[in-house]
Amino acid sequence: MTSPERCRSLWDSCKLVLGQNVPGCFVECGVWKGGSSGLMALAINDAGQKRHLHMFDSFEGLPDPTEKDGKQAVAWYSTRSGPVVREPAGKNEKRVSASNRKGEEEKIHEVQQCRADMEGVRHLILDKIKMPEELTHFHVGWFQSTLPADAGQLGPIALLRLDGDWYDSTKICLEHLYPLLSPGGVIILDDYYSFEGCQKATDEYRNLHQIECPICRIDGDAVYWLKK
16 A cells, blocks of 8 residues: 555655754554554664654544545545445355355445454564664553543654544644654645645645745655655
8 A cells, every 4th residue: 555656765764864963753644554663663673773663553444534635535534434346256256154255345345434453553663673672662442532632642743644644643743743843854745635624724824933944745645755
């Protein structure tokens, strides 16, 4: 679900803040299966630095979009959260048992709804990538619950990646975390061009706080900027 361009841009952003010793931790809001958090952990390990990695996610999938996210987002979400539609089996398609078919459809639903098991992410970050456990932090729950309670414990942030899709999710992340982003730090918005609500929340926040740092486009969906 993350393009090669976004992976490369994230890696370059990690190396930039690490190389310039921008103070602070790395934070991702919207972790899913941990691919981008894993890349951030790889960069930290590669640099030989002790940086804390904080991951915020409900691990229950996406919340429902609202009217602030636009009709396109509501339609997109309804098709992904609805029943799995299967094409009739072709002549050469292997028949599967009912139990296997149910398990397959459950996996499809997990992907469609951006739902992942936290233990799978822990295995990736801690066991495969070998990120030190004392530097790895999971903040489990909806952003509205975890961010107000936990943001004050993070200290400065060097790299902030937001992948919350919707208006409310993006807004609360910006309100609680952007003030912690160090000068020279990088903020990445995975869904700026994907969903109307994400762009609206970002533009409103930038206008309110008179943020003039230029927005740099990564691919068809994501953007970043460097905090002055």
